[in-house]
Amino acid sequence: MIRTLIADDEPLIVSGIRTVLESAGDIEVAAVAHDGREAVLAARRHRIDVALLDIAMPVMDGLAAAAELAGTRVVLLTAFGGADNVRGAVRRGVSGFVLKTCTPDELIRAVRAAHAGHAYLSPAVARQVLDLAAPGDDERGRDAARRLAALTAREADILALVAQGLSNAQVARRVHMTEASVKTYVSRVLAKLGCANRVQAALLLRDATSPR
Template sequence: MIRVLLADDQELVRAGIRLVLRHADDIEVVAETSGGHDAVALALRHRVDVALLDIQMAAVDGLTAAERMAAEAPSVRVVMLTTFGEDGYVRRALRAGAVGFLLKDSTPQELIQAVRLAAAGRHVASPEITGQLIRGYLDGAAPSGDPHRERLAVLTERELEILALVGTGASNAEIGQRLFLGEGTVKAHVSRILTKLGCANRVQAAVLAHEARLSPGSP
C-alpha cells in the first residue's frame, strides 16, 4: 500500500484529491495538513511514501516543506501540486529533491498514476507543463553548456549515453531496449550517475543533461 501525505490549504482541494485516491486500491491518504509547518512530522509519524505538497500555502509553503523533507525525511517522494504558470518555482523545488509536478486540474487517472510513479522512484510531470518547466529552468541557466559539460566529465561513455536518454524522459525499460541492456543494468547505471553528479533524482539529472546540451547520439 502506498501511503500518502496531502498538504494543501484549500479544504475542497484536499477533499477532491482524497476522493480520487480513495478509488485506487493500492493508495491510502494517511495524513493531511493545511500547511507545510507540520508536514515532515506527519510524514515521519505515518511512515509516508509520497507527499503531495501544494506549492503556495500560507505560513510555511510547499517548497519550504519539501526542503525540510529532503533533510529530515529523505525517503519520502515529494510531488508538488501546482497551477499552470508557476514554473518559476521549479529550480528551488528540484534542488529540494521533488520528483514531480502535477497540475491541480489533472485528471483522476493522472493523479493516481503520478502517485504510483513517484512511489516507484520515477519522476512525473503533467504533460501540459513538462516542456514549460524545462524551458523555465534553462532560461535561468548560464548560456554556455561548457561548465555543465565539465561536470559530466566524471561519467563513463556508457553513463553519458544513458544520461542523454534520461534527459528525454525515457524509462529504464525504454533505455534498455535502446541500448540492448537489461532493465536492472540500466537501473544500476542510473543510480551511479545520480551519485556521481550529486543529483537527488532523475528530474535533476534530466535538467543537467539539457543544460549540457546532451542528447542521444551527441559527442
C-alpha cells in the same frame, strides 16, 4: 501500500485527491494537513512515503515544506506552473510536479513514480522544466561539463535517453538491455552527477550542451 500525505488548505481539494488516490488500490492516505508546517509534522509522525503538497499554503508554502522533508518523496500540486515554482521545485529535488488540472490517472502515476524513486512531471510543465537551463551561463555550463566527464560512454548514452523523458522500460528497448540493468545504470549516473532525480540530471545535461 504507499503511505501518502495530502496537504492543501482547501478541504474540497483534499477530499477529491483522497478519493482518487484511494481508488488506486495500492495507495493509502495516512494523513492530511492544511498548511505547510502541519504537513511537515504529519509526514514525520506518520512515516509518510509520498507527500502531495500544494505550493500555495498558509504558514509555510509547499516549497519550504519540501525543503524540510528529507527522506520523504514530495510531489508538488499546484493550479499553475510558473517558472519560479518549477525552478524552486527542481532545486529542492522534489519527485514530481503536477497541475491540479491533471487527470486522476496522472495523479496516481505521479505518486507511484515518486515512490519508485523516479521523477514525474505533468506534460504541461515538462517542456518548461527543460527550458529553464537554456540559455545557460558559461560557469554553469563548464561545471556541468566537468561533472558529465565522469560518466562512461554507456552511462552518457543512458542519460541522453533519460533526458528525453523516456522511462526505464523505453530506454531498455532502445539500448537492448534489461529494464533492471537500465535502472542500475540510472542510479549510478545520478550518484556520479550528484543529482537527486532524473529531472536534475536532464537539466545538467542541458547546461552542458546549451549554446552560450
